[in-house]
Amino acid sequence: MTAATLPQDLVETDVADGTVRLRVDAQLYPLEAVYAAAYVFIDRCYVFLDREGERLRVSLSPKDGALDEAALRDVVGEFTNELLSCAWRNQIARDNRATLEAVTAQALAGARGAPTLAELEAFDFSEETFDDPLGIAMSWEEKYKKRERSEAERSDQRRPPWAGAGERGGRAVIELRFHRGLYDGNAIDAALKVFAEHARFEQRVDDEHFVVAVSADEDERVVARELANYALGLTIRSAKTGGVA
Amino acid sequence: MKLVQIGRPSATFALPFKHRAVGGKVLITNTEGNFLLLTDDEFKAFAEGTPAKGSELYTRLAERNFVRGAENQEQMVARLRARKGFLSYGPNLHIVVVTLRCNETCVYCHASRANMDAVHTDMTKETAERTVDKILETTNPNVTLEFQGGEPLVAFPIVQHILEYALEKNKKVGKQLEFTMVSNLSLMDEDKLRYLVENKVQICTSIDGPAHLHDKQRKLPKLSAHQAATHWIRRINEEYARIGLDPNLYHVEALLTTTRETLPLWKDVVDTYVGLGCKALFLRPVDPFGFADRSGPKVEYPRREYLEFYRSAVDYMLELNKQGVQILERFAAIFLTKILGGEDPNFLDIRNPCGAGIGQVAYNYDGSLFTCDEGRMLHEMGDSTFLIGDVDTSYRDLMGHETVRALALASNLEAQPDCVNCTYQPYCGVCPVHNHKTQGTLFGRMRESTLCAVHKGIQDYLFEKIGAGDPEIVSILQKWTTVRDRTHFLQSCAL
Ligand code: SF4
Ligand code: SF4
Numbered sequence: 134m135t136a137a138t139l140p141q142d143l144v145e146t147d148v149a150d151g152t153v154r155l156r157v158d159a160q161l162y163p164l165e166a167v168y169a170a171a172y173v174f175i176d177r178c179y180v181f182l183d184r185e186g187e188r189l190r191v192s193l194s195p196k197d198g199a200l201d202e203a204a205l206r207d208v209v210g211e212f213t214n215e216l217l218s219c220a221w222r223n224q225i226a227r228d229n230r231a232t233l234e235a236v237t238a239q240a241l242a243g244a245r246g247a248p249t250l251a252e253l254e255a256f257d258f259s260e261e262t263f264d265d266p267l268g269i270a271m272s273w274e275e276k277y278k279k280r281e282r283s284e285a286e287r288s289d290q291r292r293p294p295w296a297g298a299g300e301r302g303g304r305a306v307i308e309l310r311f312h313r314g315l316y317d318g319n320a321i322d323a324a325l326k327v328f329a330e331h332a333r334f335e336q337r338v339d340d341e342h343f344v345v346a347v348s349a350d351e352d353e354r355v356v357a358r359e360l361a362n363y364a365l366g367l368t369i370r371s372a373k374t375g376g377v378a
Numbered sequence: 379m380k381l382v383q384i385g386r387p388s389a390t391f392a393l394p395f396k397h398r399a400v401g402g403k404v405l406i407t408n409t410e411g412n413f414l415l416l417t418d419d420e421f422k423a424f425a426e427g428t429p430a431k432g433s434e435l436y437t438r439l440a441e442r443n444f445v446r447g448a449e450n451q452e453q454m455v456a457r458l459r460a461r462k463g464f465l466s467y468g469p470n471l472h473i474v475v476v477t478l479r480c481n482e483t484c485v486y487c488h489a490s491r492a493n494m495d496a497v498h499t500d501m502t503k504e505t506a507e508r509t510v511d512k513i514l515e516t517t518n519p520n521v522t523l524e525f526q527g528g529e530p531l532v533a534f535p536i537v538q539h540i541l542e543y544a545l546e547k548n549k550k551v552g553k554q555l556e557f558t559m560v561s562n563l564s565l566m567d568e569d570k571l572r573y574l575v576e577n578k579v580q581i582c583t584s585i586d587g588p589a590h591l592h593d594k595q596r597k598l599p600k601l602s603a604h605q606a607a608t609h610w611i612r613r614i615n616e617e618y619a620r621i622g623l624d625p626n627l628y629h630v631e632a633l634l635t636t637t638r639e640t641l642p643l644w645k646d647v648v649d650t651y652v653g654l655g656c657k658a659l660f661l662r663p664v665d666p667f668g669f670a671d672r673s674g675p676k677v678e679y680p681r682r683e684y685l686e687f688y689r690s691a692v693d694y695m696l697e698l699n700k701q702g703v704q705i706l707e708r709f710a711a712i713f714l715t716k717i718l719g720g721e722d723p724n725f726l727d728i729r730n731p732c733g734a735g736i737g738q739v740a741y742n743y744d745g746s747l748f749t750c751d752e753g754r755m756l757h758e759m760g761d762s763t764f765l766i767g768d769v770d771t772s773y774r775d776l777m778g779h780e781t782v783r784a785l786a787l788a789s790n791l792e793a794q795p796d797c798v799n800c801t802y803q804p805y806c807g808v809c810p811v812h813n814h815k816t817q818g819t820l821f822g823r824m825r826e827s828t829l830c831a832v833h834k835g836i837q838d839y840l841f842e843k844i845g846a847g848d849p850e851i852v853s854i855l856q857k858w859t860t861v862r863d864r865t866h867f868l869q870s871c872a873l
Pocket of ligand 1: 726727728732733734735738749750751752753785789808809810811812
């Protein structure tokens, strides 16, 4: 299926905002797969997740400022392919876990060789959880370096599409609404700490969302979007490892 | 394509297998890498579980462990072990970039070269020594140290220092060492040649095909790059013969990079290689690293066209072989060694899992270390994803690096949609660096991967040839799997 033929009720483009929204059936695609696909895209898009009844809503705003309909549809087409791939891979990794663990363990043990006595003495056995010592279930992209953004990307000033409008002291502020079933509250707290130097935040919780009002002297929209990507990244990591580091 | 009508498939007759229609037959393979090419009727019988015990078909299937209850478990284990033997050892290939400087300018330069005045991109003696120290820490008893650049002859004193330091240090370490150098040869002279031959350094160069194409794609100031390279290929081969080495085994190896302009010239490319005394030709498609990324639109092409090129070139090579000319295609030889030979030739880019970190390490001029040379090339393009440390990082930390671990996992075909069900899985490999560069994810999506298209297309071609059953062709293909070791270049050091 090409992006152009994706059903209208599943995909909605907002050209003015540079955003495309995709509705995903949560029964068909496990949340892990949505997280994994979202993560693959956070170096090229601002990604935001939300719920709409039985469906998940994924908002993608390309960082390179792609603003025409065709470009946005390409992005969502690529995302749906990645999503399907992640969903299937998730299942395969589960089915073939024993083989994957055996081969990876043998490959790493063969390459590393036996530890030295000094290394054994220095090893802190309390350091890692033993649930998944090889990180089989963990997507590396989730943990490690995504591409650094270019200056042009940093200075992108477009408004986050998922943000509700708020007002403070007569001035519009950006409100990020993180769905409580999709985002980890601790991840949001951790993200707010990281971004504390760049903006001021006010938080509240409603029935469904953690709501964060963002105000910054400069680049408010960029800060808000980066914060949202960061919170998503931490949420995904915590979903895999069982806690925010 | 015609479909085989299966009545009621048997759930109990066959052991797990994968199948694919190839050249009018149905190819079946199993995990241990056995294969059979069946006619439609045979496949139907196999799928329905009807072959009678003792029948010719049953025996053929059972011998290759396709029949449940008739499997030979010892044989299965032995074959799997032979295919995965490489998992027991660490990196064997160590690529050392002694400088980024290069005197040649190529349209697709993968190494992201630096100009000749960029002397700061020469490796220092100290870094060179730390690099060798690190290399000799590998758990692999065999070490291939490959000098690369840029152009390694630009920094020849560093090449000499590394070689001499490695030989000296190896007296205590006792690895089996092999040195190779990838050079455009234009800065070669008799003194350097004498040194390289005396010290048993294998020399490899690039030839893009006939002179006009080579010179168009690889520019040397004032000189013809083709003339320079071919002059020295002949001269080096002469030198090997002079010291008594068998020219069938000992000769300069050359590498081809297939660009859009190469495609119609398949015959000229093969003739050029044969004319230079090369016994192997590696029909590598251009990849997205280095300058090839920027010059992509000029040099790139749809993989369908590449596969047509591949088929024409290899058909022609097979014809030449029939006439007694010795020339093999490397992709074919790699796959055939696994398909017909039942072994893994340990080609690091078509391995499961691939050799990133666990099979090779690339050492940059500044002492930074990468999972593989392709990872280093991306670093030169501004993406340091595959950086795993530097010459001061402990060896075990390098091998245990999360990125090494992630690549071992991402290149495991058991974790890949598509590959997991692909008939070619026992022989294939995927490249996470390529996936990362082209699709933004280490795992990649094989349906959209140009590398998968190439691997699949080549294996289709090979199985078609095997299935066609021409005994002369099958015997030539078989011969391509039995390349003798070049023992002259192996340097052991008794402890
Ligand atoms: S990541 Fe790619 S280039 Fe690097 S070793 Fe693996 S297959 Fe080869
Ligand atoms: S890379 Fe392509 S050809 Fe190779 S096993 Fe995977 S799907 Fe098959």
